Amino acid sequence: MDLIVNGGSPLSGTITPSGNKNSVLPILCASLLTNAPVRLLNVPAITDVEKLVSFFTEQGSRITWDRAAGAMTIDHGSFDADRLQGELPTGMRSAVLLFAPLLHRMQKLTIPAKAEGCSLGIRELDPHLEILEKLGAKVSSNGTLTLSLKNGFVGARHWPDYMSVTATENFVMAAVLADGESTLINAASEPHVQDLCEVLVAMGAKISGIGTSKLTVTGGKRLRGGTFTINTDYHEVVTFLALGAITGGEVKVRQSLPHHFDLIARAFAKLGVKVEHDGDTAIVRRKQKLVVEEPFTTNLLPKIEAAPWPYFPVDLLPCMIALAVRAKGAMQFWNKVYEGGFTWIPELSKFGAHVVVSDPHRIIVFGDRPLRAATVDAPYIIRAAVGLYMVAASIPGRSVVKNADTIRRAHPNFVENLRSLGADVEWK
Incomplete structure (x- = not known):
């Protein structure tokens, strides 16, 4: 679907953001670790959640979901492993988060070797497989990927090459029911990783080091259910603040x-x-x-660097890039994570933006250039589509952001919220 944007007006008003996509998805997967009912509040009605719910119900789980209220109750007591024919939910990278929970339940999992996600470059499975092997799983691949356990996961120590959010989450979900103590050094510590760990602790898991780069998990025999509230999506908070700033409005x-x-x-x-x-x-x-704020060291370009938390979040770079297009001065952006994170930048030039791509990880934005309404193509990257919308919203006239429905993977009420701020925008 396309976003039809009539821009040039200030956006002002008050927004209540939705639940965090990156929190709810691993927490949903973690619900497989117990047969006790799990109730989740502030669940965003986004496409990736829909896919997981469909997957669970296809295997016999009982789920009730009041989408308007954002309340969901999950009961995996009737989950039937024999129904699973190897296909995990498609079109979502988060499907890898099912590896550890499904292995706990099934002891053997055979799936296609490719997991799809957004267009951010190579998203390798190796860190996940290394963790699962380290904790006792056997991994083999011959056209399909086969994961198996003999007598459940076993506690171990692991130090991966780099911080990976989803690999850290798989480690935690494997380790909470493993035999013995497990330690992960170089663990990711993003807010959504912390959210998953806090929910697991509330379910009875023993995890220390939450919010740091070293996690220690003492395995247990079972987890209980409970009621948990999904935290606010800070990505959405930043998005709407940035929209207020780029259009000259006041947003709360x-x-x-x-x-x-x-x-x-x-x-x-x-x-x-x-x-x-x-x-x-x-x-x-x-x-x-x-x-653009000039640095004290004036012979260097001012810059915003994005890397794993507690660096500036890489997913929020497009919002800052959009602001830089409108700002007076030059700003360098450095994406230290994804080699495909700037593939959408040529679309900005259609608006008249002046951006130099230095290499796959760095760009320089020369802001405050004359801009014009345009039709642009959004990539399958949530925040890049948002960034293109931001620039369009700041320009008087009619713009079109084509294929922007990837935004719905994280923002369930994006257009409705925009209209409440006074935006002239619609899906078509």
């Missing part, structure tokens, strides 16, 4: 999790945007001047 976002915002607020400040907090409400005031 409730439930903003201020303790995650120190570095994010600094990135906004580098582009001339001040983010305020009133309790848990984040605010961008109207008519802020977008000007």
Whole structure:
């Protein structure tokens, strides 16, 4: 689907963001670790959640989901492993998060060797397979990928090459019911990884080091159910603050999790945007001047570097890039994670943006150039599609962001929220 955008008007108002996509997906997968009922609140009605729910029900699990209220109850007591014919949910990288939970239940899993996701470059399975092998699984591949356990997972120590969010989550889900103690050094510590760990602890798991790069898990025999609330999506908080800033409006976002915002607020400040907090409400005031902040070392370009947490989140770079297109001055952006993270940049030139791609990981944006309404093609990258919309919303006239429905993978009420802020936008 395409976004039809009539831009040039300030967006102002108050938004309540949805639950975090990157939290709810691993937590849904972790619900497979118990037969006790699990109730989740603030569940976003997004396509990836729909796919997991369909997958669970196809295997016999009982799920009730009040989409309007965001409440879901999951009961895997009737999950039938014999129904699974090897196909995991398609079109979502998060399907890899089913590896450890399904192995706990089935002891053997045979699946196609390719897992699809967004267009951010190579998303390898090796870190996941190394962790599962380290904890006692046998891995073989001959056209299909076969994972097997003899007597369940066994505690172990592992130090991967780099921090991987989903590999860390697979490690935790494998280790919580393993025999003995497991340690992961170089663990990812993103807020959504912390959310998964906190839910597992509430279910009875023993995990120490949450929020750090070293996780220690003491395995147990079983987990209990419970009721858990999915935390706010800080990506969505940043998105709507950035939309207020780029259009010159005033936007307030409730439930903003201020303790995650120190570095994010600094990135906004580098582009001339001040983010305020009133309790848990984040605010961008109207008519802020977008000007790149000059560094003290004036012979170097100002820059925003994105890497695994606690660096600036790489998924939020497109929002900052869109702001830089409108800001006076030049800003370098460095994506230290994905080699395909800037493939969408040529679409910005259709608006008249001046962006130089230095290499697959670095770009320089020369902002405050004359822009024009345009038709652009969004990649299958959620926040890149959002970034293209942001630029379109700042330009008077009619623009079209084609194939923008990937946004729905993370933002269940994107257009509805935009309209509540005064945007003239529709899906077509």
